[in-house]
Amino acid sequence: xxxxxxxGGGLVQSGRTMTLSCSASGFIFxxxxxHWVRQAPGKGLEWIAFIWADRxxxxxxxxxxxxxxxxxxxxxxxxxxxLNSLRADDTAIYYCARDGAxxxxxxxxxxxxxxxxx
Amino acid sequence: xxxLTQSPATLSLxxxxxxxxxxxxxxxxxxxxxxxxxxxxxxxxxxIYEASNRxxxxxxxxxxxxxxxxxxxxxxxxxxxxxAVYYCxxxxxxxxxxGQGTKVEIK
Numbered sequence: 536x537x538x539x540x541x542x543g544g545g546l547v548q549s550g551r552t553m554t555l556s557c558s559a560s561g562f563i564f565x566x567x568x569x570h571w572v573r574q575a576p577g578k579g580l581e582w583i584a585f586i587w588a589d590r591x592x593x594x595x596x597x598x599x600x601x602x603x604x605x606x607x608x609x610x611x612x613x614x615x616x617x618l619n620s621l622r623a624d625d626t627a628i629y630y631c632a633r634d635g636a637x638x639x640x641x642x643x644x645x646x647x648x649x650x651x652x653x
Numbered sequence: 654x655x656x657l658t659q660s661p662a663t664l665s666l667x668x669x670x671x672x673x674x675x676x677x678x679x680x681x682x683x684x685x686x687x688x689x690x691x692x693x694x695x696x697x698x699x700x701i702y703e704a705s706n707r708x709x710x711x712x713x714x715x716x717x718x719x720x721x722x723x724x725x726x727x728x729x730x731x732x733x734x735x736x737a738v739y740y741c742x743x744x745x746x747x748x749x750x751x752g753q754g755t756k757v758e759i760k
Contacts, residue, residue, distance in 0.1 A: 580697065581751070638744035
């Protein structure tokens with residue numbers, strides 16, 4: 536079955552960098568676009584980044600464009616999110632999710648917590 | 654950018670009752686709308702895609718309707734496990750948007 540497992544979160548100081556990973560299994564990773572979605576404590580869902588299956592095209596929310604970079608390793612079935620210039624308001628649970636066939640997000644990982652201290 | 658506005662923010666109901674959650678788009682999205690359920694401490698789960706189609710494994714008590722700008726998620730006869738937060742979502746070309754969420758809580 537489809538499985539997505541995030542890792543790499545934790546406590547980081549404001550202004551520093553962090554890289555999140557999402558290991559995928561149970562499907563042909565290279566055929567699917569992939570997303571990162573975050574959720575600040577007690578808040579709703581915020582889509583932040585998408586990468587197409589072929590890795591050539593990427594989309595970002597305005598809130599992270601220029602600071603975060605999404606990438607993927609199709610050979611290893613791993614999705615990445617590189618977080619630069621972190622701010623306190625980047626504190627959130629970060630989820631990876633698979634792009635579904637109907638413009639939805641059909642499978643989600645369990646999420647990883649990133650806490651940015653000032 | 655399409656904005657999605659959900660109402661109400663909180664819905665207080667008893668098990669066995671029907672829940673109706675609304676999602677209004679700031680401009681027409683045709684039927685390009687999905688619904689998700691999120692329970693405390695868990696990841697979101699896809700319920701409905703393309704406004705009215707249940708995702709794999711979703712019970713028949715969940716249904717979606719609407720098109721254009723007004724959409725509804727209905728949960729017939731609430732089960733204890735249905736008390737959760739529900740989000741609508743739309744994709745537009747190069748961005749994905751979520752509604753702010755509706756909490757369905759036990760009355």
